[in-house]
Amino acid sequence: MTSPLHELSVVVALAAPLILVSFLPSDLTADQQRGAAVAPAPCIGSERERRSESSVDDGEIRWTDKTRYDTARKHALEVWQFNGARIKLRPDSATTVNDLEFRDYRGGAADRAAVAQYVRDSGTAATDYVRFNRDKMDGRSRAFMNSAAAHELGHALGLCHKTGRVLSLMWTDIASPPITSPQAVDKANYNALWR
Known part of the structure; x- marks a missing residue:
């Protein structure tokens, strides 16, 4: 049986120029390749996973x-x-306070324009946003759009970006084919944050 990661590549699309980057199964750990339980992965750069950075309320x-x-x-x-x-x-x-709103905007189609974004408003009883850039989303495959939406909701849940060394929905890039749901490492990070 061929690994589902046999020919996985990445399209940089959320906030960087659209380019194709190869991703090989050998870049993954043995545990990730066989689907074993994985430990939470670190954030990239100075990002951190914090409940206070999420849209979660009670x-x-x-x-x-x-x-x-x-x-x-x-x-x-x-x-x-x-x-x-x-x-x-x-x-x-x-009878409830809105925590998160999904909305669209026109952000342009330039290389540096984001496909989608999570916008946090730190005010009391404020509404956060998952915003979809119509100029980048229109005409894309359903899987691509699902990946962008699930990724941004991951941020609303408090998750940060992950490196390409782990198989994650929370990459800064949209994979080709797109990763459309939380992977084992995403669930591990989620569970560590919300246990």
């Missing part, structure tokens, strides 16, 4: 949406509710 994220990318939003909400997930992702209601 064990949940209440969300609203004003996006044309409903399929990607629904996918992201679904994949982050994996078995054992502690943080509940629920629609906002008339």
Whole structure:
């Protein structure tokens, strides 16, 4: 049986120029290649995983949406509710405070323009945002859009970017084919943050 990572490459697309970067299975540890439980991975650069950097409020994220990318939003909400997930992702209601809003913007199609972004507002009872750049999202495959949405929701859950040495949804790049759900290392980091 051929490894699903046999020919995985990366398209830098979230916040950097669109380029194709090869990623070989040999770059992964033996545990990652065979799907064994993995330890949490460190953040890149000066990034840190902190509850205070998330949209989580009392064990949940209440969300609203004003996006044309409903399929990607629904996918992201679904994949982050994996078995054992502690943080509940629920629609906002008339009696709750909105924690996160999904919305679109026109950010341009330049190489440095982000595909999507998580925008944190640190004010009391403030709403954070997952924003989709229509200029970069339109015309992309469903898997690409699902990857971008799930990645940004990972940030709303407090997760940081990971290096290319671990198989992660939280890479700064969108893989080709796209990684569309949290991987073992993403779940390990999530569980370490929210245990």
